[in-house]
Amino acid sequence: MLQFEFYNPVQIVFGEGQIAKLATLVPEKARVLVLYGGGSIKKNGTYTEVMDVLKNHSVAEFSGIEANPTYETMMKAVAQIKAEKIDFLLAVGGGSVIDGTKFAAAAAVYEGDPWEIFTTGGQYIKAALPLGAVLTLPATGSEMNNGSVITRSETKTKLPFMNRHVFPQFAVLDPTKTYSLPARQIANGAVDAFVHVVEQYLTYPANAPVQDRFAESLLQTLIEVGPQALATPHDYTVRSNLMWAATMALNGLIGAGVPQDWATHLLGHELTALYNIDHAQTLAIILPSMLNVRRAAKREKLLQYADRVWGIKEGSEDARIDAAIAKTRDFFEAMGVKTRMRDYGLEVSAINAVLEQLKAHGMVALGERGDVDLAISKLVLEGSY
Amino acid sequence: MLQFEFYNPVQIVFGEGQIAKLATLVPEKARVLVLYGGGSIKKNGTYTEVMDVLKNHSVAEFSGIEANPTYETMMKAVAQIKAEKIDFLLAVGGGSVIDGTKFAAAAAVYEGDPWEIFTTGGQYIKAALPLGAVLTLPATGSEMNNGSVITRSETKTKLPFMNRHVFPQFAVLDPTKTYSLPARQIANGAVDAFVHVVEQYLTYPANAPVQDRFAESLLQTLIEVGPQALATPHDYTVRSNLMWAATMALNGLIGAGVPQDWATHLLGHELTALYNIDHAQTLAIILPSMLNVRRAAKREKLLQYADRVWGIKEGSEDARIDAAIAKTRDFFEAMGVKTRMRDYGLEVSAINAVLEQLKAHGMVALGERGDVDLAISKLVLEGSY
Structure with missing residues (x-):
C-alpha cells in the first residue's frame, strides 16, 4: 500500500x-x-x-x-x-x-x-x-x-x-x-460513477486488498442497480443504492493508498469542451479503447477485474481481458450510453482535434505511470472512433 | 437501506x-x-x-x-x-x-x-x-x-x-x-476487528449491497492477512492491510444504513469485567455460539456469509450455516485465540455469574431486533462453555 x-x-x-x-x-x-x-x-x-x-x-x-x-x-x-x-x-x-x-x-x-x-x-x-x-x-x-x-x-x-x-x-x-430524472441522466450518472471507480482501481497491483475489494464492491453494485434504475425509476431500494455507490465512488476512500489513472477523464474532458458531448458519454467512448490499448500496463488488474467483477474465469489471459472489456462496453450500451465517437455524429477529424487540444493543454504524460503520451492517446482515440 | x-x-x-x-x-x-x-x-x-x-x-x-x-x-x-x-x-x-x-x-x-x-x-x-x-x-x-x-x-x-x-x-x-507487538495482541486485534464487522453485517437483509460488500471485503482481508501477520511479523504489506482493515471495521462506514447487533460484545464485556479475559478472547468465546443459537433470526445473512466470505456453496442450508460457523471458530483458533469458556479455566458457574451481571446491567433485550433476552443469552453462554 x-x-x-x-x-x-x-x-x-x-x-x-x-x-x-x-x-x-x-x-x-x-x-x-x-x-x-x-x-x-x-x-x-x-x-x-x-x-x-x-x-x-x-x-x-x-x-x-x-x-x-x-x-x-x-x-x-x-x-x-x-x-x-x-x-x-x-x-x-x-x-x-x-x-x-x-x-x-x-x-x-x-x-x-x-x-x-x-x-x-x-x-x-x-x-x-x-x-x-x-x-x-x-x-x-x-x-x-x-x-x-x-x-x-x-x-x-x-x-x-x-x-x-x-x-x-x-x-x-x-x-x-432522483425519481423524476430523465433516463439519460440516470444512465450518465451510473456510467460516471463506474468510471470513477475504474480510474482508481484498474492500474497496477499495489498490495491493497481492502481498496481493491471496496472498488469491486462498487462496480458490482453499479452493474446490478444501473439497469434496474432505468427499468423501475420509483424503486427506493434501487435508487438509494445507486446514490450511495456513486457517492462512495469519489470521496477519496477507494483511491487512498493506491495508484490512480484519470487518463480517460482527461481525454473525455477535451471531447466535452470541443463537441459538448455529455461527460459520461465521453467516458463511455474512451474507456473501452483505453483499456484495450493499455492492456499490457494494466494486465494484472484487468485479469482481476475480469475474474472478480465479471466472473470471467475461462480462456487465455488475453481472451479474458477481451471479454472483460466487451462486458464493460456492453454495460454502457445497455445503460443507453453509446460507446463510439461516430455514434455521436463526430467526423474522424475529431481525433486530431482532440490531440491538438491535449497538446495545447500539456496533457502529454497521463495515466498511473505518466506514460500515456500523445502517441498512445492517438491509438486510444482511433480505437474509440 | x-x-x-x-x-x-x-x-x-x-x-x-x-x-x-x-x-x-x-x-x-x-x-x-x-x-x-x-x-x-x-x-x-x-x-x-x-x-x-x-x-x-x-x-x-x-x-x-x-x-x-x-x-x-x-x-x-x-x-x-x-x-x-x-x-x-x-x-x-x-x-x-x-x-x-x-x-x-x-x-x-x-x-x-x-x-x-x-x-x-x-x-x-x-x-x-x-x-x-x-x-x-x-x-x-x-x-x-x-x-x-x-x-x-x-x-x-x-x-x-x-x-x-x-x-x-x-x-x-x-x-x-506494530512489528514488535506480541503475537497475542496481533491475534486479539484481528479477532476484534473481525467481530466488529460481523456485528454490523450478520443481522438481517436491509437491501444495502454496498455496505454488505464492504463488510465482506474486510472479513475476507482479515481472514487472509491475520495468519500472515502472525507468521511474518515484519511484512509491511501484511501489517498495513491488517491496520487499515481494522480501522475501517469500526469507523461508522459499514454500519451506516444497516441494522446492527452488538450482543456478542455486550456478553463479552461482562466476561472481561468479571474474569479479566481479554476483550477479543471474549468475542471469540461468544460469537460462534451466538451465531448458532440465533441462526433462525440471522438465516439469510448467515447463508450469504457462508457463500461470499467462506465460499461455501454445497449442502443444505443448515449444513452451510454449520460450516460457516465452524470456519469462523477455526479462524479464531488458528489465530491462537481459544473459543470456549473452559479453555480459559472458567467453571460452569460462570454462566450464571454472567447472566446475573447482564440482569443487573439491564442487558435483557439485545441484538438487532432487541429480542435477545436472558433466556437466549443463557443458551449462548451454555454453547460457549
Missing part, C-alpha cells in the same frame, strides 16, 4: 424526507444563497420543499448553473454573494451545481484574480464560505469531496481544482429526489 | 515514517499531554520518535493507562490536565489508550460529575479538548471513531460513551510500529 492521507469531514444525511433537516443543518442566523440549475428542481417539487424548510432563514437564490458550469456564470454568483453579503451557500442539484457552488464559495473570499484558482489547482485557497448540498442526481460524487471542475467558455477550457476548504459541511441525499 | 447520518472528520495519515508529520499536525503553540500505556512504546522506540518530533512543542506526559482503561486512572490524567493547563492530548498506543484519552478530553472540560458521561452515554458533552492519536495496535478502530469504553474498577462496570467532540483530529497509522 502507498502512503496516504485521507480526510473527509462531510456529514451525510441519507434517506427519504431528510431535506427537513436543513432547518437545523443550515446555521440559524446565516444569509443563505440557494444555488441551482435549469429549473428541474422546480418541476419535481424539490425547490418548494427546500424553500419551505428554510422559511425561517434569510434566503436568496441564484439559478441558471449549466450542465458544465462556466466560470462566467459562476462569477455572476460571486458578484451576488458579495453584493448581498451572503455567508452560507446551499447547492441544490447535481454535480455541476455543487462544483459551481464550491468555486463560488472560494472565489467570494479569494484575494486576487479568482481565475488563479484554476491555474494553480486551488492550492492557494486559504478560506471559503461554508456550503452545504442537497443532491438530486447521483453521479459525480461532488457532494462528498473537495473537487470541482469548471469550464471557461471563451477558451473551451475545462479545469479542475481541489481544496479542503470547499468540502460541503453536509450533503442531504434523498433517493426519492 | 435504512436512513442514516454518517460523519467522520478524522484525518488519517498512513504509512511508514509518518510520525514525523506530528511536528505540524500538533498545533505549534499547544501545551501537549502525551498519554500512553505500560511502556511498550518505550521498548520499541515509538516513545523516543514521538518525543523527538515534538521537541519544539511544550510536552508533558501521562503513563500507566491499563489494557481496559479505568475511570480511576483516567481521572488522574484529568487532574494533571487541569493542573498543568494542557490544551492538546496526544494518545500514543492502542484502543485502550485512545479510549482513555477521549474520556479525559471530555471530562477535563465537563460541567458536573464526569461519571455522568457514562450514565448518559455521552449525550451531554458540549466540548472536549482537541486530541490526536498515534496508533500502535490495529484492533479497536478507536483511532477513527468517536466511541470510548471505560471500566470503573470498584464496581466492575464497563461502560461506553460516544460524542462527536471526541473524534481524534488526526490519527497517524505507521504499520511498522
Whole structure:
C-alpha cells in the first residue's frame, strides 16, 4: 500500500424526507444563497420543499448553473454573494451545481484574480464560505469531496481544482429526489460513477486488498442497480443504492493508498469542451479503447477485474481481458450510453482535434505511470472512433 | 437501506515514517499531554520518535493507562490536565489508550460529575479538548471513531460513551510500529476487528449491497492477512492491510444504513469485567455460539456469509450455516485465540455469574431486533462453555 492521507469531514444525511433537516443543518442566523440549475428542481417539487424548510432563514437564490458550469456564470454568483453579503451557500442539484457552488464559495473570499484558482489547482485557497448540498442526481460524487471542475467558455477550457476548504459541511441525499430524472441522466450518472471507480482501481497491483475489494464492491453494485434504475425509476431500494455507490465512488476512500489513472477523464474532458458531448458519454467512448490499448500496463488488474467483477474465469489471459472489456462496453450500451465517437455524429477529424487540444493543454504524460503520451492517446482515440 | 447520518472528520495519515508529520499536525503553540500505556512504546522506540518530533512543542506526559482503561486512572490524567493547563492530548498506543484519552478530553472540560458521561452515554458533552492519536495496535478502530469504553474498577462496570467532540483530529497509522507487538495482541486485534464487522453485517437483509460488500471485503482481508501477520511479523504489506482493515471495521462506514447487533460484545464485556479475559478472547468465546443459537433470526445473512466470505456453496442450508460457523471458530483458533469458556479455566458457574451481571446491567433485550433476552443469552453462554 502507498502512503496516504485521507480526510473527509462531510456529514451525510441519507434517506427519504431528510431535506427537513436543513432547518437545523443550515446555521440559524446565516444569509443563505440557494444555488441551482435549469429549473428541474422546480418541476419535481424539490425547490418548494427546500424553500419551505428554510422559511425561517434569510434566503436568496441564484439559478441558471449549466450542465458544465462556466466560470462566467459562476462569477455572476460571486458578484451576488458579495453584493448581498451572503455567508452560507446551499447547492441544490447535481454535480455541476455543487462544483459551481464550491468555486463560488472560494472565489467570494479569494484575494486576487479568482481565475488563479484554476491555474494553480486551488492550492492557494486559504478560506471559503461554508456550503452545504442537497443532491438530486447521483453521479459525480461532488457532494462528498473537495473537487470541482469548471469550464471557461471563451477558451473551451475545462479545469479542475481541489481544496479542503470547499468540502460541503453536509450533503442531504434523498433517493426519492432522483425519481423524476430523465433516463439519460440516470444512465450518465451510473456510467460516471463506474468510471470513477475504474480510474482508481484498474492500474497496477499495489498490495491493497481492502481498496481493491471496496472498488469491486462498487462496480458490482453499479452493474446490478444501473439497469434496474432505468427499468423501475420509483424503486427506493434501487435508487438509494445507486446514490450511495456513486457517492462512495469519489470521496477519496477507494483511491487512498493506491495508484490512480484519470487518463480517460482527461481525454473525455477535451471531447466535452470541443463537441459538448455529455461527460459520461465521453467516458463511455474512451474507456473501452483505453483499456484495450493499455492492456499490457494494466494486465494484472484487468485479469482481476475480469475474474472478480465479471466472473470471467475461462480462456487465455488475453481472451479474458477481451471479454472483460466487451462486458464493460456492453454495460454502457445497455445503460443507453453509446460507446463510439461516430455514434455521436463526430467526423474522424475529431481525433486530431482532440490531440491538438491535449497538446495545447500539456496533457502529454497521463495515466498511473505518466506514460500515456500523445502517441498512445492517438491509438486510444482511433480505437474509440 | 435504512436512513442514516454518517460523519467522520478524522484525518488519517498512513504509512511508514509518518510520525514525523506530528511536528505540524500538533498545533505549534499547544501545551501537549502525551498519554500512553505500560511502556511498550518505550521498548520499541515509538516513545523516543514521538518525543523527538515534538521537541519544539511544550510536552508533558501521562503513563500507566491499563489494557481496559479505568475511570480511576483516567481521572488522574484529568487532574494533571487541569493542573498543568494542557490544551492538546496526544494518545500514543492502542484502543485502550485512545479510549482513555477521549474520556479525559471530555471530562477535563465537563460541567458536573464526569461519571455522568457514562450514565448518559455521552449525550451531554458540549466540548472536549482537541486530541490526536498515534496508533500502535490495529484492533479497536478507536483511532477513527468517536466511541470510548471505560471500566470503573470498584464496581466492575464497563461502560461506553460516544460524542462527536471526541473524534481524534488526526490519527497517524505507521504499520511498522506494530512489528514488535506480541503475537497475542496481533491475534486479539484481528479477532476484534473481525467481530466488529460481523456485528454490523450478520443481522438481517436491509437491501444495502454496498455496505454488505464492504463488510465482506474486510472479513475476507482479515481472514487472509491475520495468519500472515502472525507468521511474518515484519511484512509491511501484511501489517498495513491488517491496520487499515481494522480501522475501517469500526469507523461508522459499514454500519451506516444497516441494522446492527452488538450482543456478542455486550456478553463479552461482562466476561472481561468479571474474569479479566481479554476483550477479543471474549468475542471469540461468544460469537460462534451466538451465531448458532440465533441462526433462525440471522438465516439469510448467515447463508450469504457462508457463500461470499467462506465460499461455501454445497449442502443444505443448515449444513452451510454449520460450516460457516465452524470456519469462523477455526479462524479464531488458528489465530491462537481459544473459543470456549473452559479453555480459559472458567467453571460452569460462570454462566450464571454472567447472566446475573447482564440482569443487573439491564442487558435483557439485545441484538438487532432487541429480542435477545436472558433466556437466549443463557443458551449462548451454555454453547460457549
